[in-house]
Amino acid sequence: MTDNLNSVKTSRAYHHGDLRPALLAAAEALIAERGVDRFSLRETARRAGVSPAAPAHHFGDARGLLTALAADSFRLFGDALAAAADKEDSRIARIRAQGVNYVNFALAHPARFDLMWRGSLIDAQDPEYRAAGQRAYRLLDTAVRGEAAAGEGLEEAGPAAAPSLACWAMVHGFARLALDGVFGSTPGAAERAAEAMLPLVLDHLDV
Amino acid sequence: MTDNLNSVKTSRAYHHGDLRPALLAAAEALIAERGVDRFSLRETARRAGVSPAAPAHHFGDARGLLTALAADSFRLFGDALAAAADKEDSRIARIRAQGVNYVNFALAHPARFDLMWRGSLIDAQDPEYRAAGQRAYRLLDTAVRGEAAAGEGLEEAGPAAAPSLACWAMVHGFARLALDGVFGSTPGAAERAAEAMLPLVLDHLDV
DNA sequence: TGTACATCAGTGAACGCGCGTTCACTGATGTAC
DNA sequence: TGTACATCAGTGAACGCGCGTTCACTGATGTAC
Numbered sequence: 001m002t003d004n005l006n007s008v009k010t011s012r013a014y015h016h017g018d019l020r021p022a023l024l025a026a027a028e029a030l031i032a033e034r035g036v037d038r039f040s041l042r043e044t045a046r047r048a049g050v051s052p053a054a055p056a057h058h059f060g061d062a063r064g065l066l067t068a069l070a071a072d073s074f075r076l077f078g079d080a081l082a083a084a085a086d087k088e089d090s091r092i093a094r095i096r097a098q099g100v101n102y103v104n105f106a107l108a109h110p111a112r113f114d115l116m117w118r119g120s121l122i123d124a125q126d127p128e129y130r131a132a133g134q135r136a137y138r139l140l141d142t143a144v145r146g147e148a149a150a151g152e153g154l155e156e157a158g159p160a161a162a163p164s165l166a167c168w169a170m171v172h173g174f175a176r177l178a179l180d181g182v183f184g185s186t187p188g189a190a191e192r193a194a195e196a197m198l199p200l201v202l203d204h205l206d207v
Numbered sequence: 208m209t210d211n212l213n214s215v216k217t218s219r220a221y222h223h224g225d226l227r228p229a230l231l232a233a234a235e236a237l238i239a240e241r242g243v244d245r246f247s248l249r250e251t252a253r254r255a256g257v258s259p260a261a262p263a264h265h266f267g268d269a270r271g272l273l274t275a276l277a278a279d280s281f282r283l284f285g286d287a288l289a290a291a292a293d294k295e296d297s298r299i300a301r302i303r304a305q306g307v308n309y310v311n312f313a314l315a316h317p318a319r320f321d322l323m324w325r326g327s328l329i330d331a332q333d334p335e336y337r338a339a340g341q342r343a344y345r346l347l348d349t350a351v352r353g354e355a356a357a358g359e360g361l362e363e364a365g366p367a368a369a370p371s372l373a374c375w376a377m378v379h380g381f382a383r384l385a386l387d388g389v390f391g392s393t394p395g396a397a398e399r400a401a402e403a404m405l406p407l408v409l410d411h412l413d414v
Numbered sequence: 415t416g417t418a419c420a421t422c423a424g425t426g427a428a429c430g431c432g433c434g435t436t437c438a439c440t441g442a443t444g445t446a447c
Numbered sequence: 448t449g450t451a452c453a454t455c456a457g458t459g460a461a462c463g464c465g466c467g468t469t470c471a472c473t474g475a476t477g478t479a480c
Binding site for chain 2: 423424
Protein backbone atom coordinates (compact mmCIF):
# COMPACT_ATOMS: atom_id res chain seq x y z
CA MET A 1 0.00 0.00 0.00
CA THR A 2 2.78 2.40 0.87
CA ASP A 3 4.79 1.65 -2.24
CA ASN A 4 1.67 1.48 -4.30
CA LEU A 5 2.15 4.94 -5.71
CA ASN A 6 5.80 5.15 -6.48
CA SER A 7 6.37 1.57 -7.50
CA VAL A 8 3.61 -0.15 -9.37
CA LYS A 9 6.05 -2.67 -10.84
CA THR A 10 7.40 -4.15 -7.63
CA SER A 11 4.26 -4.20 -5.52
CA ARG A 12 2.73 -7.66 -5.36
CA ALA A 13 -0.75 -6.31 -5.73
CA TYR A 14 -3.67 -8.58 -6.30
CA HIS A 15 -4.16 -6.84 -9.60
CA HIS A 16 -1.13 -6.91 -11.78
CA GLY A 17 -2.04 -3.68 -13.49
CA ASP A 18 -0.12 -4.34 -16.66
CA LEU A 19 -0.63 -8.00 -17.25
CA ARG A 20 -1.43 -8.06 -20.93
CA PRO A 21 1.93 -6.72 -22.11
CA ALA A 22 3.67 -8.67 -19.36
CA LEU A 23 2.20 -11.90 -20.69
CA LEU A 24 3.20 -11.05 -24.24
CA ALA A 25 6.73 -10.36 -23.07
CA ALA A 26 6.85 -13.62 -21.13
CA ALA A 27 5.54 -15.56 -24.12
CA GLU A 28 8.09 -13.94 -26.38
CA ALA A 29 10.92 -14.81 -24.02
CA LEU A 30 9.63 -18.35 -23.72
CA ILE A 31 9.47 -19.10 -27.44
CA ALA A 32 12.77 -17.33 -28.02
CA GLU A 33 14.28 -19.72 -25.51
CA ARG A 34 12.54 -22.97 -26.34
CA GLY A 35 11.22 -22.51 -29.82
CA VAL A 36 7.65 -21.95 -30.91
CA ASP A 37 6.84 -25.66 -30.73
CA ARG A 38 7.39 -25.77 -27.02
CA PHE A 39 5.25 -22.84 -26.07
CA SER A 40 3.02 -23.37 -23.06
CA LEU A 41 0.38 -21.12 -21.63
CA ARG A 42 1.02 -22.31 -18.08
CA GLU A 43 4.72 -21.63 -18.34
CA THR A 44 3.98 -18.18 -19.70
CA ALA A 45 1.72 -17.44 -16.74
CA ARG A 46 4.35 -18.81 -14.39
CA ARG A 47 6.95 -16.46 -15.83
CA ALA A 48 4.63 -13.52 -15.51
CA GLY A 49 4.14 -14.49 -11.85
CA VAL A 50 0.47 -15.09 -12.26
CA SER A 51 -1.98 -17.97 -11.96
CA PRO A 52 -2.59 -20.24 -14.96
CA ALA A 53 -6.12 -18.93 -15.29
CA ALA A 54 -5.13 -15.28 -15.53
CA PRO A 55 -4.28 -15.14 -19.25
CA ALA A 56 -7.82 -16.14 -20.16
CA HIS A 57 -9.07 -12.72 -19.04
CA HIS A 58 -6.92 -10.98 -21.63
CA PHE A 59 -6.61 -13.43 -24.48
CA GLY A 60 -9.38 -15.99 -24.14
CA ASP A 61 -7.16 -18.99 -24.72
CA ALA A 62 -3.67 -20.01 -25.72
CA ARG A 63 -4.32 -19.45 -29.40
CA GLY A 64 -5.54 -15.96 -28.58
CA LEU A 65 -2.31 -15.09 -26.83
CA LEU A 66 -0.16 -16.46 -29.64
CA THR A 67 -2.25 -14.61 -32.20
CA ALA A 68 -1.72 -11.36 -30.33
CA LEU A 69 2.00 -12.05 -30.18
CA ALA A 70 2.07 -12.82 -33.90
CA ALA A 71 0.27 -9.57 -34.65
CA ASP A 72 2.68 -7.69 -32.43
CA SER A 73 5.58 -9.34 -34.25
CA PHE A 74 4.16 -8.39 -37.63
CA ARG A 75 3.95 -4.80 -36.44
CA LEU A 76 7.58 -4.84 -35.40
CA PHE A 77 8.43 -6.44 -38.70
CA GLY A 78 6.52 -3.76 -40.57
CA ASP A 79 8.44 -1.10 -38.67
CA ALA A 80 11.69 -2.66 -39.85
CA LEU A 81 10.52 -2.61 -43.46
CA ALA A 82 9.32 0.97 -43.15
CA ALA A 83 12.64 2.08 -41.69
CA ALA A 84 14.48 0.67 -44.69
CA ALA A 85 12.24 2.45 -47.17
CA ASP A 86 12.58 5.77 -45.42
CA LYS A 87 16.30 6.09 -45.26
CA GLU A 88 17.23 5.43 -48.88
CA ASP A 89 17.04 7.57 -51.99
CA SER A 90 17.08 5.38 -55.06
CA ARG A 91 14.52 2.66 -55.56
CA ILE A 92 17.08 -0.08 -55.94
CA ALA A 93 18.72 1.04 -52.72
CA ARG A 94 15.37 0.94 -50.97
CA ILE A 95 14.61 -2.56 -52.23
CA ARG A 96 17.99 -3.73 -51.17
CA ALA A 97 17.77 -2.14 -47.72
CA GLN A 98 14.35 -3.62 -47.21
CA GLY A 99 15.56 -7.09 -48.14
CA VAL A 100 18.40 -6.74 -45.69
CA ASN A 101 16.04 -5.64 -42.95
CA TYR A 102 13.68 -8.48 -43.80
CA VAL A 103 16.38 -11.08 -43.32
CA ASN A 104 17.88 -9.31 -40.34
CA PHE A 105 14.53 -9.31 -38.59
CA ALA A 106 14.18 -13.04 -39.15
CA LEU A 107 17.67 -13.71 -37.84
CA ALA A 108 17.30 -11.36 -34.88
CA HIS A 109 13.87 -12.67 -33.87
CA PRO A 110 13.69 -16.24 -35.14
CA ALA A 111 10.91 -17.29 -32.81
CA ARG A 112 8.74 -14.30 -33.67
CA PHE A 113 9.36 -14.89 -37.34
CA ASP A 114 8.44 -18.56 -36.99
CA LEU A 115 5.27 -17.71 -35.15
CA MET A 116 4.19 -15.12 -37.67
CA TRP A 117 3.74 -17.82 -40.31
CA ARG A 118 2.70 -20.72 -38.12
CA GLY A 119 -0.92 -20.97 -39.18
CA SER A 120 -1.57 -23.99 -37.01
CA LEU A 121 -0.98 -22.04 -33.81
CA ILE A 122 -2.70 -18.77 -34.48
CA ASP A 123 -5.99 -17.40 -35.73
CA ALA A 124 -5.12 -16.11 -39.17
CA GLN A 125 -8.51 -14.39 -39.43
CA ASP A 126 -7.85 -12.14 -36.47
CA PRO A 127 -8.28 -8.52 -37.61
CA GLU A 128 -5.20 -7.21 -35.82
CA TYR A 129 -3.07 -9.98 -37.25
CA ARG A 130 -4.40 -9.47 -40.74
CA ALA A 131 -4.00 -5.71 -40.60
CA ALA A 132 -0.39 -5.98 -39.49
CA GLY A 133 0.31 -8.51 -42.25
CA GLN A 134 -1.33 -6.39 -44.91
CA ARG A 135 0.64 -3.37 -43.83
CA ALA A 136 3.89 -5.29 -44.21
CA TYR A 137 2.89 -6.46 -47.66
CA ARG A 138 2.00 -2.95 -48.78
CA LEU A 139 5.31 -1.63 -47.59
CA LEU A 140 7.10 -4.32 -49.55
CA ASP A 141 4.99 -3.82 -52.64
CA THR A 142 5.46 -0.07 -52.54
CA ALA A 143 9.20 -0.38 -52.17
CA VAL A 144 9.45 -2.67 -55.18
CA ARG A 145 6.93 -1.12 -57.56
CA GLY A 146 6.90 2.44 -56.30
CA GLU A 147 3.83 4.50 -57.01
CA ALA A 148 2.45 1.82 -59.31
CA ALA A 149 1.59 -0.27 -56.30
CA ALA A 150 -0.92 2.33 -55.16
CA GLY A 151 -1.30 0.62 -51.85
CA GLU A 152 -3.34 -2.26 -53.11
CA GLY A 153 -3.55 -5.21 -50.73
CA LEU A 154 -2.44 -8.76 -51.21
CA GLU A 155 -5.96 -9.90 -52.02
CA GLU A 156 -6.36 -7.76 -55.09
CA ALA A 157 -2.78 -8.27 -56.26
CA GLY A 158 -2.86 -8.75 -60.01
CA PRO A 159 -0.18 -9.81 -62.50
CA ALA A 160 1.43 -6.39 -62.14
CA ALA A 161 2.44 -7.35 -58.61
CA ALA A 162 4.70 -10.10 -59.94
CA PRO A 163 7.97 -8.24 -59.28
CA SER A 164 6.94 -7.74 -55.69
CA LEU A 165 6.06 -11.39 -55.29
CA ALA A 166 9.37 -12.38 -56.83
CA CYS A 167 11.35 -10.21 -54.43
CA TRP A 168 9.25 -11.35 -51.55
CA ALA A 169 9.61 -15.04 -52.34
CA MET A 170 13.34 -14.67 -52.72
CA VAL A 171 13.96 -12.80 -49.53
CA HIS A 172 11.51 -14.92 -47.59
CA GLY A 173 13.03 -18.15 -48.85
CA PHE A 174 16.46 -16.90 -48.01
CA ALA A 175 15.39 -16.00 -44.48
CA ARG A 176 13.79 -19.40 -43.97
CA LEU A 177 16.74 -21.35 -45.29
CA ALA A 178 19.05 -19.33 -43.10
CA LEU A 179 16.89 -19.95 -40.03
CA ASP A 180 16.71 -23.63 -40.84
CA GLY A 181 20.49 -23.72 -40.68
CA VAL A 182 21.05 -24.47 -44.34
CA PHE A 183 23.94 -22.03 -44.62
CA GLY A 184 25.67 -23.54 -41.62
CA SER A 185 25.93 -22.22 -38.12
CA THR A 186 29.04 -20.15 -38.74
CA PRO A 187 28.24 -16.57 -37.82
CA GLY A 188 28.03 -14.41 -40.88
CA ALA A 189 27.62 -17.32 -43.28
CA ALA A 190 24.09 -16.29 -44.14
CA GLU A 191 25.17 -12.69 -44.63
CA ARG A 192 27.94 -13.74 -47.01
CA ALA A 193 25.60 -15.94 -49.00
CA ALA A 194 23.15 -13.07 -49.23
CA GLU A 195 25.79 -10.64 -50.40
CA ALA A 196 26.84 -13.09 -53.09
CA MET A 197 23.41 -13.53 -54.55
CA LEU A 198 21.95 -10.07 -54.09
CA PRO A 199 23.47 -8.53 -57.24
CA LEU A 200 22.10 -11.39 -59.30
CA VAL A 201 18.62 -10.19 -58.61
CA LEU A 202 18.97 -6.48 -58.13
CA ASP A 203 21.07 -5.89 -61.24
CA HIS A 204 18.29 -7.29 -63.36
CA LEU A 205 15.32 -5.84 -61.61
CA ASP A 206 14.79 -3.34 -64.39
CA VAL A 207 11.04 -3.45 -64.27
CA MET B 208 -1.96 -70.16 -39.62
CA THR B 209 -3.74 -71.35 -42.75
CA ASP B 210 -3.59 -68.00 -44.47
CA ASN B 211 -0.11 -67.42 -43.23
CA LEU B 212 1.51 -68.30 -46.53
CA ASN B 213 -0.70 -66.69 -49.09
CA SER B 214 -1.67 -63.64 -47.12
CA VAL B 215 0.94 -62.11 -44.92
CA LYS B 216 -0.84 -58.79 -44.94
CA THR B 217 -4.15 -59.86 -43.46
CA SER B 218 -2.98 -62.36 -40.87
CA ARG B 219 -2.90 -60.89 -37.41
CA ALA B 220 0.38 -62.49 -36.57
CA TYR B 221 2.23 -61.64 -33.43
CA HIS B 222 5.02 -60.35 -35.60
CA HIS B 223 3.88 -57.75 -38.01
CA GLY B 224 6.56 -58.60 -40.51
CA ASP B 225 6.65 -55.25 -42.22
CA LEU B 226 6.22 -52.84 -39.38
CA ARG B 227 8.86 -50.28 -40.18
CA PRO B 228 7.38 -49.14 -43.48
CA ALA B 229 3.89 -49.52 -42.03
CA LEU B 230 4.75 -47.10 -39.24
CA LEU B 231 6.24 -44.62 -41.68
CA ALA B 232 3.08 -44.80 -43.77
CA ALA B 233 0.90 -44.33 -40.72
CA ALA B 234 2.96 -41.36 -39.57
CA GLU B 235 2.78 -39.81 -43.01
CA ALA B 236 -0.99 -40.19 -43.11
CA LEU B 237 -1.27 -38.76 -39.63
CA ILE B 238 0.69 -35.59 -40.27
CA ALA B 239 -0.96 -35.16 -43.66
CA GLU B 240 -4.27 -35.17 -41.84
CA ARG B 241 -3.49 -33.20 -38.70
CA GLY B 242 -0.38 -31.27 -39.53
CA VAL B 243 3.14 -31.88 -38.32
CA ASP B 244 2.49 -30.12 -35.02
CA ARG B 245 -0.05 -32.67 -33.94
CA PHE B 246 1.99 -35.77 -34.61
CA SER B 247 1.84 -38.40 -31.92
CA LEU B 248 3.78 -41.62 -31.62
CA ARG B 249 0.93 -43.38 -29.86
CA GLU B 250 -1.55 -42.43 -32.53
CA THR B 251 0.85 -43.65 -35.19
CA ALA B 252 1.17 -47.01 -33.43
CA ARG B 253 -2.60 -47.15 -33.08
CA ARG B 254 -3.05 -46.63 -36.79
CA ALA B 255 -0.53 -49.31 -37.59
CA GLY B 256 -2.50 -51.65 -35.31
CA VAL B 257 0.37 -52.12 -32.94
CA SER B 258 1.16 -51.43 -29.29
CA PRO B 259 2.60 -48.05 -28.28
CA ALA B 260 5.90 -49.65 -27.41
CA ALA B 261 6.41 -51.29 -30.78
CA PRO B 262 7.90 -48.32 -32.66
CA ALA B 263 10.80 -48.16 -30.25
CA HIS B 264 12.19 -51.37 -31.73
CA HIS B 265 12.55 -49.76 -35.14
CA PHE B 266 13.16 -46.10 -34.46
CA GLY B 267 14.27 -45.73 -30.88
CA ASP B 268 11.97 -42.86 -30.08
CA ALA B 269 9.51 -40.43 -31.63
CA ARG B 270 12.25 -38.20 -32.96
CA GLY B 271 13.82 -41.22 -34.62
CA LEU B 272 10.65 -42.03 -36.47
CA LEU B 273 10.13 -38.46 -37.63
CA THR B 274 13.74 -38.26 -38.73
CA ALA B 275 13.30 -41.38 -40.83
CA LEU B 276 10.16 -39.93 -42.34
CA ALA B 277 11.95 -36.67 -43.08
CA ALA B 278 14.77 -38.56 -44.79
CA ASP B 279 12.26 -40.56 -46.79
CA SER B 280 10.55 -37.33 -47.80
CA PHE B 281 13.82 -35.79 -48.89
CA ARG B 282 14.44 -38.83 -51.06
CA LEU B 283 11.04 -38.45 -52.72
CA PHE B 284 11.75 -34.77 -53.12
CA GLY B 285 15.10 -35.53 -54.72
CA ASP B 286 13.39 -37.89 -57.13
CA ALA B 287 11.08 -35.08 -58.20
CA LEU B 288 14.02 -32.78 -58.83
CA ALA B 289 15.88 -35.46 -60.74
CA ALA B 290 12.86 -36.16 -62.94
CA ALA B 291 12.69 -32.50 -63.94
CA ALA B 292 16.35 -32.38 -64.87
CA ASP B 293 16.13 -35.53 -66.96
CA LYS B 294 13.31 -34.65 -69.23
CA GLU B 295 14.44 -31.27 -70.52
CA ASP B 296 17.00 -30.22 -73.12
CA SER B 297 18.00 -26.63 -72.54
CA ARG B 298 19.38 -25.49 -69.25
CA ILE B 299 16.75 -22.81 -68.75
CA ALA B 300 14.05 -25.37 -69.38
CA ARG B 301 15.61 -27.66 -66.82
CA ILE B 302 15.79 -24.94 -64.20
CA ARG B 303 12.23 -24.00 -64.85
CA ALA B 304 10.99 -27.57 -64.74
CA GLN B 305 12.85 -28.16 -61.51
CA GLY B 306 11.36 -25.07 -59.92
CA VAL B 307 7.92 -26.23 -60.93
CA ASN B 308 8.53 -29.66 -59.47
CA TYR B 309 9.94 -28.11 -56.30
CA VAL B 310 6.79 -26.12 -55.70
CA ASN B 311 4.52 -28.93 -56.83
CA PHE B 312 6.12 -31.28 -54.36
CA ALA B 313 5.52 -28.82 -51.54
CA LEU B 314 1.90 -28.32 -52.53
CA ALA B 315 1.26 -32.02 -53.06
CA HIS B 316 2.92 -33.10 -49.81
CA PRO B 317 2.65 -30.14 -47.47
CA ALA B 318 3.15 -32.15 -44.30
CA ARG B 319 6.24 -33.91 -45.64
CA PHE B 320 7.63 -30.59 -46.82
CA ASP B 321 7.00 -29.03 -43.42
CA LEU B 322 8.67 -31.90 -41.65
CA MET B 323 11.73 -31.83 -43.87
CA TRP B 324 12.70 -28.44 -42.50
CA ARG B 325 11.35 -28.73 -38.97
CA GLY B 326 14.64 -28.89 -37.13
CA SER B 327 12.99 -28.98 -33.73
CA LEU B 328 11.36 -32.34 -34.42
CA ILE B 329 14.08 -34.28 -36.15
CA ASP B 330 17.72 -35.16 -35.77
CA ALA B 331 19.39 -33.04 -38.43
CA GLN B 332 22.66 -34.90 -37.91
CA ASP B 333 21.21 -38.23 -38.94
CA PRO B 334 23.31 -39.61 -41.83
CA GLU B 335 20.34 -40.76 -43.92
CA TYR B 336 18.65 -37.41 -43.52
CA ARG B 337 21.78 -35.51 -44.36
CA ALA B 338 22.58 -37.65 -47.37
CA ALA B 339 19.11 -37.19 -48.81
CA GLY B 340 19.32 -33.45 -48.25
CA GLN B 341 22.73 -33.20 -49.85
CA ARG B 342 21.56 -35.13 -52.86
CA ALA B 343 18.68 -32.72 -53.36
CA TYR B 344 21.00 -29.76 -53.13
CA ARG B 345 23.41 -31.24 -55.64
CA LEU B 346 20.61 -31.86 -58.10
CA LEU B 347 19.51 -28.27 -57.75
CA ASP B 348 23.01 -26.90 -58.01
CA THR B 349 23.78 -29.00 -61.06
CA ALA B 350 20.60 -27.94 -62.80
CA VAL B 351 21.37 -24.26 -62.26
CA ARG B 352 25.11 -24.17 -62.84
CA GLY B 353 25.54 -27.19 -65.06
CA GLU B 354 28.95 -28.81 -65.15
CA ALA B 355 30.46 -25.96 -63.16
CA ALA B 356 28.77 -27.27 -60.06
CA ALA B 357 30.87 -30.45 -60.23
CA GLY B 358 28.78 -32.04 -57.56
CA GLU B 359 30.14 -30.05 -54.68
CA GLY B 360 28.05 -30.20 -51.54
CA LEU B 361 26.36 -27.44 -49.67
CA GLU B 362 29.15 -27.26 -47.11
CA GLU B 363 31.86 -26.31 -49.57
CA ALA B 364 29.60 -24.02 -51.59
CA GLY B 365 31.62 -20.93 -52.47
CA PRO B 366 30.62 -17.63 -54.05
CA ALA B 367 30.25 -19.36 -57.39
CA ALA B 368 27.21 -21.16 -56.01
CA ALA B 369 25.36 -17.85 -55.67
CA PRO B 370 23.06 -18.40 -58.68
CA SER B 371 22.00 -21.72 -57.23
CA LEU B 372 21.31 -20.17 -53.86
CA ALA B 373 19.32 -17.41 -55.50
CA CYS B 374 17.15 -19.85 -57.40
CA TRP B 375 16.78 -22.01 -54.36
CA ALA B 376 15.78 -19.16 -52.07
CA MET B 377 13.25 -17.93 -54.57
CA VAL B 378 11.58 -21.22 -55.21
CA HIS B 379 11.71 -22.21 -51.58
CA GLY B 380 10.25 -18.92 -50.44
CA PHE B 381 7.52 -19.20 -53.00
CA ALA B 382 6.65 -22.70 -51.85
CA ARG B 383 6.53 -21.62 -48.22
CA LEU B 384 4.40 -18.57 -48.86
CA ALA B 385 2.03 -20.68 -50.92
CA LEU B 386 1.78 -23.29 -48.18
CA ASP B 387 1.20 -20.61 -45.59
CA GLY B 388 -1.80 -19.50 -47.58
CA VAL B 389 -0.42 -16.14 -48.60
CA PHE B 390 -1.72 -16.44 -52.15
CA GLY B 391 -5.19 -17.28 -50.93
CA SER B 392 -6.93 -20.60 -50.85
CA THR B 393 -8.33 -20.36 -54.35
CA PRO B 394 -7.10 -23.41 -56.28
CA GLY B 395 -4.56 -22.40 -58.85
CA ALA B 396 -3.82 -19.04 -57.28
CA ALA B 397 -0.31 -20.11 -56.36
CA GLU B 398 0.26 -21.47 -59.85
CA ARG B 399 -0.86 -18.21 -61.44
CA ALA B 400 1.36 -16.17 -59.17
CA ALA B 401 4.27 -18.43 -60.04
CA GLU B 402 3.66 -18.13 -63.76
CA ALA B 403 3.60 -14.36 -63.44
CA MET B 404 6.89 -14.07 -61.69
CA LEU B 405 8.86 -16.89 -63.30
CA PRO B 406 9.96 -14.95 -66.40
CA LEU B 407 11.28 -12.16 -64.20
CA VAL B 408 13.93 -14.45 -62.92
CA LEU B 409 14.55 -16.85 -65.75
CA ASP B 410 14.88 -14.20 -68.43
CA HIS B 411 17.77 -12.67 -66.55
CA LEU B 412 19.54 -15.77 -65.38
CA ASP B 413 22.30 -15.27 -67.91
CA VAL B 414 25.06 -16.50 -65.67
C1' DT C 415 14.21 -83.99 -40.64
C1' DG C 416 13.96 -82.81 -35.71
C1' DT C 417 15.10 -80.45 -31.72
C1' DA C 418 17.25 -76.93 -28.53
C1' DC C 419 17.86 -72.46 -27.97
C1' DA C 420 19.26 -67.60 -28.73
C1' DT C 421 17.46 -63.71 -30.79
C1' DC C 422 14.17 -60.72 -32.11
C1' DA C 423 9.78 -58.16 -32.49
C1' DG C 424 6.04 -57.78 -30.44
C1' DT C 425 2.50 -57.01 -25.93
C1' DG C 426 -0.05 -54.31 -22.59
C1' DA C 427 -0.07 -52.34 -18.24
C1' DA C 428 1.88 -48.80 -15.74
C1' DC C 429 4.81 -44.62 -14.75
C1' DG C 430 4.76 -39.75 -14.16
C1' DC C 431 4.22 -35.50 -16.57
C1' DG C 432 2.61 -31.07 -18.08
C1' DC C 433 -0.87 -29.41 -20.36
C1' DG C 434 -5.33 -26.13 -21.33
C1' DT C 435 -9.33 -25.05 -19.38
C1' DT C 436 -13.15 -24.73 -15.78
C1' DC C 437 -14.91 -23.29 -11.53
C1' DA C 438 -16.40 -20.95 -7.52
C1' DC C 439 -14.10 -17.57 -5.23
C1' DT C 440 -12.08 -12.98 -3.67
C1' DG C 441 -9.81 -8.72 -3.45
C1' DA C 442 -9.20 -4.20 -5.73
C1' DT C 443 -11.01 -0.54 -8.52
C1' DG C 444 -13.86 3.02 -9.83
C1' DT C 445 -18.36 5.10 -10.26
C1' DA C 446 -22.96 6.97 -8.60
C1' DC C 447 -24.96 9.33 -5.26
C1' DT D 448 -15.56 13.73 1.33
C1' DG D 449 -17.78 9.21 2.33
C1' DT D 450 -20.20 5.20 1.32
C1' DA D 451 -22.57 1.40 -1.41
C1' DC D 452 -22.01 -1.45 -4.92
C1' DA D 453 -21.21 -3.25 -9.63
C1' DT D 454 -17.48 -4.54 -12.31
C1' DC D 455 -13.31 -6.34 -13.20
C1' DA D 456 -8.91 -8.92 -12.84
C1' DG D 457 -7.06 -11.85 -10.32
C1' DT D 458 -6.66 -16.84 -7.36
C1' DG D 459 -5.74 -21.71 -6.80
C1' DA D 460 -7.58 -26.15 -6.76
C1' DA D 461 -9.36 -29.46 -9.65
C1' DC D 462 -10.85 -31.71 -14.09
C1' DG D 463 -9.62 -35.01 -17.53
C1' DC D 464 -6.51 -35.83 -21.24
C1' DG D 465 -3.06 -37.77 -24.19
C1' DC D 466 1.43 -38.13 -24.26
C1' DG D 467 6.39 -40.68 -24.55
C1' DT D 468 8.71 -44.04 -22.44
C1' DT D 469 9.73 -48.09 -19.30
C1' DC D 470 9.11 -52.67 -17.88
C1' DA D 471 8.74 -57.52 -17.41
C1' DC D 472 6.77 -60.49 -20.45
C1' DT D 473 5.82 -63.70 -24.52
C1' DG D 474 5.30 -65.62 -28.91
C1' DA D 475 7.56 -66.34 -33.44
C1' DT D 476 11.70 -66.91 -36.11
C1' DG D 477 15.73 -68.84 -37.61
C1' DT D 478 20.07 -71.11 -36.78
C1' DA D 479 23.30 -74.84 -35.03
C1' DC D 480 23.75 -79.35 -34.46
